[in-house]
Amino acid sequence: MFEQSPALTAQVHDRCRPGLNHLAFHVTSRAELDDIVSAAPENGWALLFPDRHPHAGGPDIYAGYLADADGYQVELVGPPSTDLP
Structure with missing residues (x-):
C-alpha cells in the first residue's frame, strides 16, 4: 500500500514544485525538430516562448520547448550550428 502525504502531493502538476520538471531530448536534425514542433498543436502540445x-x-541553441494541457514539458534540442555541413 502506498501512502500519500498532503505535503508531498498536489492535485495538479506544477513545474516549480519538487519532482519532474521536464524531459529533454536530442533530435537528429533541425528539420526533424521543425517537423515535430509543427505537428505539436494537433497532438495536444503548445509551443512555449513562440x-x-x-x-x-x-x-x-536551436530547440523547441513544448507543454501539454497538464503542464508537462519537453525540450527538443537540435544539433548546434557547428555540426551542420
Missing part, C-alpha cells in the same frame, strides 16, 4: 523560437535557449 516569440523566441527556435532560439529561446540562447542564440547558439
Whole structure:
C-alpha cells in the first residue's frame, strides 16, 4: 500500500514544485525538430516562448520547448550550428 502525504502531493502538476520538471531530448536534425514542433498543436502540445523560437535557449541553441494541457514539458534540442555541413 502506498501512502500519500498532503505535503508531498498536489492535485495538479506544477513545474516549480519538487519532482519532474521536464524531459529533454536530442533530435537528429533541425528539420526533424521543425517537423515535430509543427505537428505539436494537433497532438495536444503548445509551443512555449513562440516569440523566441527556435532560439529561446540562447542564440547558439536551436530547440523547441513544448507543454501539454497538464503542464508537462519537453525540450527538443537540435544539433548546434557547428555540426551542420
